[in-house]
Amino acid sequence: MRILIATAGSRGDVAPYTGLGVALRRAGHEVALAATETFEPLADEAGLEFRPLPADHRAHGAVRGRRELLRAAAAFVTELGEGFAEAVDRDTDLLLLSATTAPLGWHVAEATGIPGIGVYLQPTTPTGDFPPTVTGTRSLGRFGNRAAGRFALGMADRVFEPAVARLRARLELPALTAARMRRRQEESGWPVLHGFSEALVPRPSDWPAGLAVTGPWWPYVGGDRRLPAELEDFLAAGPPPVLVGFGSMAGGEGERLSGIAVRALRRAGLRGVLQSGSAGLAAEGDDVLTVGDLPHALLFPRLAAVVHHAGAGTTAAALRAGVPSVTVPVTADQPFWAGRLAAVGAAPAPIPFRSLTAEGLGDALARVVREPSYMQAAATVARHMTAEDGSGAVVSAVGRLTGLKPPPSGPTT
Secondary structure, eight states: OEEEEEOOSSHHHHHHHHHHHHHHHHTTOEEEEEEEGGGHHHHHHHTOEEEEESOOGGGGOOOOSHHHHHHHHHHHHHHHHHSTGGGSOTTOOEEEEOTTTHHHHHHHHHHHOOOEEEEESSOOSOOSSSOOTTSOSOOOHHHHHHHHHHHHHHHHHHHHHHHHHHHHHHTTOOOOOHHHHHHHHHHTTOOEEEOSOTTTSOOOTTOOTTEEEOOOOOOOOOTTOOOOHHHHHHHHTSSOOEEEOOTTOOTTOHHHHHHHHHHHHHHHTOOEEEEOTTTTOOOOBTTEEEEOOOOHHHHGGGOSEEEEOOOHHHHHHHHHTTOOEEEOOOSTTHHHHHHHHHHTTSSOSOOOGGGOOHHHHHHHHHHHHHOHHHHHHHHHHHHHHHTOOHHHHHHHHHHHHTTOOOOOOOOOO
16 A cells, blocks of 8 residues: 655654654555655655655744744745645555644545545644643633634634645635635544553543544664764763753754753753754763754663653653653643643653743752652653554554545535
8 A cells, every 4th residue: 555644844743754654664555754855864764755845844933932833834834735735646545644734635635535544743633631732731621621622723724724725726626614624524533543642641531433542653763773972972971961952942042042951950960961953052061962863762761861842752752761851841732741741740840941040940950860759750651651552553543444535525615
């Protein structure tokens, strides 16, 4: 079977699908990954065919507030929709669509007759169990949480509306709003598989059938990958260090954040590894080392703790390694995952990005490294994760669901 996985966003929105793609390929499928051109090396390393999507999330600058997030998302989606259809080969037998590409992929599926399955890294369907991932962590009660979830989906539909209109015209489909297409998919029972751990987010009790939580999908790491010699020497020269990194967040704030990180580490009496990321973190000293992109799976098990922005992928990687976190969420779904880490006891209360100080970060690091409960909680979740085979669950689901057809066209609006 020829399968196309389509995803878009930052590295954390793409890397997990490389491991999923490899699992599907090993099950005998032909797999291509569609993502923005920045991530072609990830597909190449995993041995997956790559198809470029015409957008780049980095082009829209640093995103910190909700308004900035909505503006950047609208610009990104508009670019993405311009050439999304071209990435879908008509010989494709199945589309696997991320939360960022599904609102476009549904229309391509209608035009081509190719069936699709959702493969999401975040829970997006409204539930009474918790508020939507993009609105924070404070519960509004079961009715309020569901209402907020519907409102969040409505906002997402507004972001996608211009791109959807242009895409449908390009595909020679009758006009249909993004909101109506979403309702059509929901009414048809369109299946969605979620790549996170039930130890972190149990499957909501009020979700409809067809929505499943499989466990995480891990980024592909080749068997010959090794940590750089300089990092190996640093790890061997003393006790386990703390990693500080903000992934694709905090662009342009490298100097400020680097100073905060180094002062916090020294206040806590800890060695540190700064991961440069989009922020451009950098520092020198006997007790600190700066590194670039590295596989979390190789480095995290050798750390005392991880300071991070609480992206879904980094959150899962820290738990998989059984190490505690100190979270500094910036925007989007990051406060949600930061709250989940605190709820399971693997991290203290999140430090909002705008409130970050060397004193606050240093005190939080001293606490998570020296109080055994944080490490114990992370280890408990890690044991749960070892029993989850997220990619295997998707492989099995693909085998069960490949007879699905796109829902029939309904009335236009």
